[in-house]
Amino acid sequence: MLFAFDDAQCRSLVEAHGTPCFAYSGVVAKAGFRALRAAIPDRVRIAYAVKANPHADLLKCFASLGASFDCASIGELERVEALGLPAGRTFFAGPGKRVAELRKALEMGVRVQAEGFEDLARIDALATRETAVNLRVHPAFDIDEGNRIIGGSGPSAFGVDEEDVPALLEKAARLAHVRIKGLHVFAASNQRDAAKLKAIHGAVLDLAKRLHEAHGLAFEQIDLGGGLGVSYAPEEAPLDLAVFGQGVSDLLARHAWFKGELILEPGRFLAGPCGVYLARVVRLKESRGTRFAILEGGINHLIRPLLTGQPFPVKVVGKDAVKAGGTVPYTLAGPLCTSLDRLGEVRLPELAAGDLLAFGTAGAYGLNEGMTHFLSHPVPPEVWVAG
Ligand SMILES: Cc1ncc(COP(=O)(O)O)c(C=O)c1O
Known part of the structure; x- marks a missing residue:
């Protein structure tokens, strides 16, 4: 569905609110969240990517349906804090996290996606007890994306390049408080092809397995990032949620070594x-x-x-x-x-x-x-x- 409101609804919205204006349908937002939730296994957590749309009512709507949240700045952390959620439902990613932002994240009990050794060292300096973090890795495999969001598989500001992970782990092992307990790889963008998503997510799980075997990392979480696509034109078929959900189940079955939880961080798919x-x-x-x-x-x-x-x-x-x-x-x-x-x-x-x-x-x-x-x-x- 390209338009959340029919013509009569559009007319009454502008009568009440004037133009230009943005309007968001709670009915459509809820239906989208519920459809995704129903399609994927219980072991997969949905963390809505706040950057897609941080409107307070949209966040409340997803929170009421059990969503976790992926934040990318202190502003987004504060917006999620206002929801009054229990600890453990928020994540913090982003290539340029300032110390004040990391401090806020730790105060809120947020799980940080560390994008390099600086994040790890800064968290270590702020932490007073053992602190679990996820490591964001920029994979060596080909990132197939239609529009310039992640920036493909070349040089990237995001995460640690896969080939640099062993050296980083060696340094990280000397830190007093920080423990790497999860992996984050975001390698898809606006992808409506369930088979391609399965291939990308499969490659992420293969990478997790290699890191697990080579370095003994026991991942509690593997975060697959966002990237579930939406239609922007009538001829663009929507993502087939049944096929997508089956793909995720197949991957969990194929990776029986992994006992933790998978995380998806859809933004566009839930808010668009x-x-x-x-x-x-x-x-x-x-x-x-x-x-x-x-x-x-x-x-x-x-x-x-x-x-x-x-x-x-x-x-x-x-x-x-x-x-x-x-x-x-x-x-x-x-x-x-x-x-x-x-x-x-x-x-x-x-x-x-x-x-x-x-x-x-x-x-x-x-x-x-x-x-x-x-x-x-x-x-x-x-x-x-x-x-
Ligand atoms: C770390 C992270 N997670 C999730 C998302 C959401 O992506 P999408 O809206 O394509 O689902 C983004 C988007 O940039 C991101 O950077």
Whole structure:
């Protein structure tokens, strides 16, 4: 489903809240979580990746369904802290964790995904007792992703390169408090092919087995990261949850040596489908053969198309393409003074100023991907120096 709300619902949302606005459907969010939960074995924990959408009601919704949470900044940790969850339901990953953030994570009883020796040493210095951490590894196997999220299998800011793990473990063994009890490998992005997910997750479990055998690491947890895909166009078949769930069960059966729990950190899959972005056409302009529809909002609200080249699906509320006599091409532009402000090149029924557009699957990496919002990092102060 590309649009969480039908045309009548979109109209009443904008009557009540004006435009532009984002709306999230609790019904769709819950249904998505429950469907994933039902498809995978009980030994798999779902830790919602807060970065996809940190809206307080969405977090409460997933918390009420038993979700754990994957955080990536002190801002996200604070948002999850506000949920009042018992310890042990939160994780903290990210390549640039500051000491204040690690301190906060330890105070909250959060399991940290260490991305290098610095994380381990800093946690060791902060900890007063034995502290379990997971090690995030950037694998040597090929990372097959369509859009530039992880950055493929080349050089990476994320995790410890697989080939550097033995040296790191040697150094880590000398730390007083830190104990590596889990593995984290995130090697998929917006993947809707259940067979490919099985292959990626299988490769992660094979890597875990090699580390277990070579270094005696007894993993309590293996975290497979996020990457479950959603549809952004009618022709994109959704992820088949039954096949995905069967794949995970098969892998657990194949890796009988592993007695711990698997963790999935879906962000896009859980948050994407529940959200719609609503904006009106301000004016139309034809320029040298290109028809522009200039909207109330652009990359200030939806930057993802610019970053990844992948547009959000869009419909004109109350205008059916067939009844309108077909579609015409439009370049969707925002109101910003930059030619980067484009939301896509689309075919839509003939538009008029004031028409309401609905962008679907906009619940994940929508408003919060605007760069000062992304990952809920603190906004830097701006300092005026007069003299
Ligand atoms: C560590 C980690 N976990 C989970 C996710 C969520 O990924 P997705 O939204 O593709 O499921 C991300 C996304 O960047 C991530 O960095």
